[in-house]
Amino acid sequence: MIAVERIGDSGFRDHEALLALILRSFSYMDGVIDPPSSAHRLTVASLEQKARDEIGYVALDGGVPVGCIYLRPEADCLYVGKLAVEPGTQGRGIGRRLMDQAEALAAELSLPALRLETRIELVGNHHRFGAWGFAKTAEKAHAGYDRVTFIEMRKALL
Template identity: 65%
Template structure:
């Protein structure tokens, strides 16, 4: 499994969009509001790759996973961490988070931060097993109930 950084010159936007949509499909009907992944287009992915640090993992010529990273004041935000359903359980997510940790340390950022929906308790457990701790409960605009949690992982630097 080969990870590589992508930018606007990347040519496989349609395949990347399909990967993200397939990875996030299980959330449909489980989370409210719906995932922002459902609003992604090839054009918005190009813009996202220009504005953020993006990596993909290729396995046997097929895109199997991706991650988008955005430097913030005191951490590196992890977004759109996606693994193709047929490739899950092979360490691709862990490999992508290792890249995120290395990127954060190279940028002198002391932590990773991510958000996960309140309903996705399996994700909470997975991220906790990878060293993330819940740091906040938050709501999307227009919601009076908690809709997502923030998790952070402090990095040894």
């Protein structure tokens, strides 16, 4: 049975395990996306700070982290970042459970939408997020790039 807990002060605090989970989950992007994933810049200390600055949740299977999500309230939405699911457990609804948690938090905070960004090359992600009700709202480029490198997607919750 998958349990979802908050990351941080009174919740799950094994940031080393979360870092390893994120790196495993994002490793399929290596050599596929340009610029490289910001996951490579994460450290245990930066995840500890992320847990203080944002609202994070971890999915646990028998106490072992198998997924995580970090959420940041913005003026008109809840930003979804670093959604990661252990590669060997993908397809079991863990990502959906974490996204359900994001929707519940957005409702609690009276925010009318979720927003995320996904790399232009990761068409599978575009389809997955589309199946979860997200729609593309913008195409953007990372600093220093003269081509589209990522898309923004939003899901209205009202």
